[in-house]
Amino acid sequence: AQKITQTQPGMFVQEKEAVTLDCTYDTSDQSYGLFWYKQPSSGEMIFLIYQGSYDEQNATEGRYSLNFQKARKSANLVISASQLGDSAMYFCAMIRSQAGTALIFGKGTTLSVSS
Amino acid sequence: DTGVSQNPRHKITKRGQNVTFRCDPISEHNRLYWYRQTLGQGPEFLTYFQNEAQLEKSRLLSDRFSAERPKGSFSTLEIQRTEQGDSAMYLCASSLYGGSVNTEAFFGQGTRLTVV
Numbered sequence: 001a002q003k004i005t006q007t008q009p010g011m012f013v014q015e016k017e018a019v020t021l022d023c024t025y026d027t028s029d030q031s032y033g034l035f036w037y038k039q040p041s042s043g044e045m046i047f048l049i050y051q052g053s054y055d056e057q058n059a060t061e062g063r064y065s066l067n068f069q070k071a072r073k074s075a076n077l078v079i080s081a082s083q084l085g086d087s088a089m090y091f092c093a094m095i096r097s098q099a100g101t102a103l104i105f106g107k108g109t110t111l112s113v114s115s
Numbered sequence: 116d117t118g119v120s121q122n123p124r125h126k127i128t129k130r131g132q133n134v135t136f137r138c139d140p141i142s143e144h145n146r147l148y149w150y151r152q153t154l155g156q157g158p159e160f161l162t163y164f165q166n167e168a169q170l171e172k173s174r175l176l177s178d179r180f181s182a183e184r185p186k187g188s189f190s191t192l193e194i195q196r197t198e199q200g201d202s203a204m205y206l207c208a209s210s211l212y213g214g215s216v217n218t219e220a221f222f223g224q225g226t227r228l229t230v231v
Contacts (some may be wrong), residue, residue: 045222091157105157
């Protein structure tokens, strides 16, 4: 069965610093996708970044990058130059390639950015 | 199309009543998901549709819960005989699945259910 583990309930960082949010996953599939979503206090889920299991390069989207280590089954999110607006819950999620599967989420990490 | 739309945004109901939520996905999206999220937790998968077919249901989806997507467009989630434990945010998401895992799911703003 698939499982996503986020071991950091909360992280604190100062503005302009970089922060890494951890995510490990468990799957026996060879083909899968990994996602990170941001959920501000307003409640909407905002897609940040995607990594496919066969992608050789780590995904990047602006200040977000995904540190993908396939052998370790980890997909950590790195936020460079944190901003106050980055304060939110962050969720790691996974989908299998086969039809008949859904997006499964971890329990999330609360990021607090201070000035 | 401005995204995934959920109605109502908030619902307060008495224990034992039935409630129904609606989700309008992004029009060209063939997959539609329902999730439940309680405070401080990640979204828990309930069920999803590909077009009008319900392809997967979580064991969290008790027999009091039913979901439909009759024409492969909007979907409804009904909870019968609500219990206080049903209080949560119910999230709907949609995506365009074309055989690849690179299918970003877009979420609605959710329906917050409070059972009193």
